[in-house]
Amino acid sequence: MGRRPRTVVATWLALVAAFFALALGGVTGSGLFDQLSSGDMTTPGEAQDARQLLVDAGGGDLDSDTLMVSGSPATDPFVRQGVATAIKRIHDLPAVESVANPLVLEDGVKDPKGAPLVLEQGTDRYGFLTVVEFKHGLSDGELEDARRDVGIQFDQIVTASRATDSQRGSLKMLVDEVVGQVASDMKVGEGLALPVSFIVMVVVFGGFLAAGIPIVGAIAAIGGALASLWGFSHVIDLDATVVNIVSVLGLGLCIDYGLLVVSRFREEMRELLDGAPLGEDSRALVIEATGRTVDRAGRTVVFSAVTVAIALSGLLFFPSVFMQAAGAAGVSVVVLCLVVATTLIPALCALSARRLLRGRTERTPDTGVFAALAKAVQRAPWAVMALVLTALVVMALPATRMEVTSSGVELLPTDSVQRQFFEDLAQDYPLLSSPDVRVVTSADPSEVRDWAKGAARLPGVESAEVTTVGSLDGETVRSVDLRTSDGPLGPQTKDVVAQLRADRPPFDAKVGGQAADLADFTRSIADNAALAVGTVILATFVLLFLMTGSVIVPIKALLMNVVSLGASLGVLVWVFQDGHLQGLLGYSSVGAVEVSIPVLVLAFGFGLSMDYEVFLLSRIVELHERGYSTNDAVRLGLQRSGKIITSAALLMIIVFTGFVLAKVLAVKETGVALVLAIAIDATLVRMLLVPATMSVLGEWNWWAPRWMKRLHARFGITE
Template sequence: MGRHRDTSTYLHRLGVQVAKHPVTVLVTWLVLAAFSLALALGTVTGHALFDDLSSGEITAPGQAQEARDLIVEAGGGDFATDTLIVEGSPATSPFVRQQVAAAVERIHETEGVARVVNPLVLREGVEDPRAGPLVQEQGDGRYGFVTVVEYEQDLEGEALQEAQRAVDVQLGEIVNGSQATDSRRGSVQMLLDEIIGQVSTDLAFGEGIALPITFVVMVLIFGGFLAAGIPLLGALASIAGALATLWGFAHVIDLDATVVNIVTVLGLGLCIDYGLLIVSRFREELALELDGDDPTGGSRHLVQQATGRTLDRAGRTVVFSAVTVAIAMSGLFFFPATFMRASGAAGVSVVVLCLAVATTLVPALCALWARRLVKGRTEQVQDDGAFARLAGRVQRAPWLVIVLVIAALGAMALPATRMAVTSSGTELLPVGSDQRTFFAELAEDYPQLAPPDVQVVTTADGSRVRAWAQDEASVLPHVDSVEVSEVGTTPDDETVLTVDLRTSDEPLGDDSRALAAHLRADGPPFEAHIGGQASGLTDFVDALVDRAPWAAATVILATFVLLFLMTGSLVVPIKALVMNVVSLGASLGVLVWVFQDGHLSGLLHFDSVGAVEVSIPVLVLAFAFGLSMDYEVFLLSRIVELHEQGRPTDEAVRLGLQRSGRIITSAALLMVIVFSGFVLAQILAVKQTGVALVVAIIIDATLVRMLLVPATMSVLGEWNWWAPRWMKRLHSRFGVTE
């Protein structure tokens, strides 16, 4: 009947125990998944995951943050505000002015409101010279005007919401009393709510499309609904767990809304990948245990041994893969932005969750439904097939394959050398969305209400600051207007002044960036900090450049050690890392070509902002590196297993590609389907992430794994397994071998 199996490994023993108690494992996971989902949706605590998400300007230590801190120290800073724009109002009518003034007075009396600004309450109304920044004359005696409500700085939580509800009623009275033909309302909080709401919609829409298509493809791959359903059930458990994990992180750190999409779908994709590998290997191992016998007559002992052997081999691959992906995620810990560290922490947690699902729930389901899984079909080990033939052709002309693939990847990577980055605000939302339209109208019609493009913050002598602003700052290139304001006094009795500089460009336009760069390099003749979005973006990019070598070195070293423990080779890990760098460069090049250059904007339904979101390259490198190494481990584990059994390198490569090629191709196809949900997203940053990851997966699973790996291993031959003697001794002691 079955063959003798080594039962000495922990994974083998775990597999046997899971197969002995599959119902207990299943029920445990069902309870955990249900509780996790209820927790994330707010059923348990009344506080849902999306209630605690944030979205805003990316910050890093530097001049812009110092400028912001100094303003806050002096009693200034970002107050919660609500802004109302009305259009087509007969604002000079005494009746209109009376109605609006009454509503403004009620807003002023609302508890929690610090200040309310409206031009109609001035002595001369909209014709008052002081009303200029708040008024737009529209002809025929009609005007547009703005009402700004500022809340007390320490107001937050339920008290702030109660004040906003009361104010909202009175803003409606202003609209009615002004007899306006149109009106819009907006605020930073409303913008945040719209972004988070769109993220939630994108997540539901993307997964709503991806999951059914994924299931259909898996049915075709496995040849049955039951086998296809096992990885999908594991993926659903991982999604529930991922949402609960994110719910926990959102309570202790600032979690950006877009991270939910990325991390949740990563968990979904990895669980499907690992489930696919475990189920396929289980069928193969059970076929070997049965040794041609009728599968319906197989004893529970054979099922347990097949499950143990599955985890001993495929489970080991999953462990190596999960650790590799977690290492890639941990590289995000080095970067200064809170949301990037949060992405790393959440990503590592989700990978651990996927590992737990793949090594417990999935094998339990395999053991529970073993007879139905193998009835009429088993995974037969074949030494000849499409992937083996492909490897054989590559091995006949390896140098030609290497040159052609490297040339193709280099051409794709070329646009990445001219990458420009930005940090979008309202541009994250699709054109036509309420808050994007509101802020675009506010910036165009009432530009003086918008934050300055560049801001100089200082505690220097006031007369000296004003003299510089009038004589020197006003004639700087790209400067359209200059305004000096006194913010307040710090606890050390220093008066904080701001010099607000406005250009004819947007806050992150070329003119604003050039002005910020000039002031940072050759600033005013007194101590000052340069603030504004352009300065903040510069700080963030500088921090990325400063931290990137440490992050890369840590990830590369840890990955190298892991691959060495797996292969016992010095050459294979180095080769794998080099190939990953080349393929990642290609994916970033495509990202620039599509989003910075605007190619395919019609097909993908986006408006190019002429740059890539500053956080996306780092996130893509971390996630794509992990996924690339995921497939590398899938392939290498089979090749190493065969080589340890005494097969020559070329034969091990051919058979390894044959036995893992279908798994890698299927896993990549499923991952592409899953991440394609990102491509359909309305949030620009999510769409950019989706395109980059889809391209990275396609490149890695085709050009790299199917062509470049067998070609380079064929050229190196037995040198693939070379390592110095001292490293061989280390591997013999600490490595993982057959």
């Protein structure tokens, strides 16, 4: 990197241009955001089988559009005639399977057959629905054309009905709005993060150039992250919220690593110069400093990136497509940040060495705020440990009563068009909204109807209706649609799902619905958590042992991470489940935490926490190997890395604050939890708890059995 910096930078410029061209659709015509899915928390299981059976039989929910009008004089003959003309045009469209509208019935809105589609709103005023079902198996282009043609006729219906208000909706429109909102949130988040991060780094580095180098690396990481996600979107279903999380993770990590590398390059240059001026023939010194930087800071970056990748790889153990997509895409982005930090950023440092030093070539003193803090902690380590652990445990307590949910339209803000549509639909036309529980079967119709009568008498069930979905492999597929008294994710609905699965129908059937999806998702997490957590802990332990040669330090680091992450989850429950700070954060509580968030926070939070652990430990180990006592190594290590850790944490908090400002609920919850995890870890844990525990343990920090010491001597990764 030091010998050929211009070649490295030019190569990266070409790569970044290609990355953004791919992600934005400039090469293939199909960009990343064209490939995203809706955010359903599905996992292989009975609920997914039920949904797939419905889709295969021609009952796909995405293949229908609904128009809701209000305040129409629907009994007026001229209104009925105008609406009927538009309905006929819709019916004649080749891509339309069926269209339902009460005004075309013999008695119009007063016909009992159309009652589920009608809402009386006072004297001679009515609301009514028009529901259009599209044919199964249409291509994306055919479906898009059909929806456009139907939309034109919907305009005619609104005009002919003389309605005072109208709304349109479909699950396709809902998906589009979620994806669009995520894209908007991402622009806002990154639009805030980049300039604010730059300002902070100008203050930290004391110059625009030094601050700009990590930002350039971050832009390269964003482009690479988006291109990586674009590639994954063609292989697996990629949820819209994953794009936000992974892209911003890449942005934050690259800024962190850039901060570390630029700081170390300055330090190495000053050590080599030892107060002497940087001469014109200093190329050899710049090459030497670049080599040392990549060897030492680069080693820390490698350890950190591998640790974060290990944490994210735990998501691959879960069968959920959402989790696997987050894990796979996250690992690829971390690798990208690693490559940027060990190639592009050192090359930029080599090109800018003179301006980075700005004439200051004296060594940085080993005294300062962080050394003083370490001394203060070392004077009363037991008291510091007691106070910090007490605070963390108190913050973690609410996590013991966490409730999880899998929101649908509630993910969107309350003023969302599609959220308002579906909430109004559920309130005004309950029989037309999606049933709370669906039992899908191809059994004998009389047997299904008899069973449905008994199912209607289950506690919490208000009605059970048998509907014919379609035909599959010569058999008719039917659905028993159960509607409950507390909605698709209420406790009674969850009990109904549990009872139906425990006391199965007397025929082959699949139990589906939102509550069933949630049950499958939580069960898959419980079934795979031990393997995922065990693998991550073991791999992290081995990595930290290879770095430190100690058994105690890795165990202590893992335990402190558990406590700090528990504290962030506890505050998450207090805020979002209990509904505190709704006005300040701009959200509406659903009384639970989104089911995916705890797992994502544990994976991403664990990785980021270990990131700062590696930053600090690498310096302490380096100093201890040079002969410093444990207390001196901790004090000097904290002084030399404290500014980096604090600055990196502050920058990561700024980056994830973009999530806090997001309007999609799941993204907002992720942002709050990760901001808390980073803040807690970088302050209470790294600045106080680590120095206190290492001071108490003394030389025992470096203990390991003799056979493990021999392993470390042979395989350990040291200078």
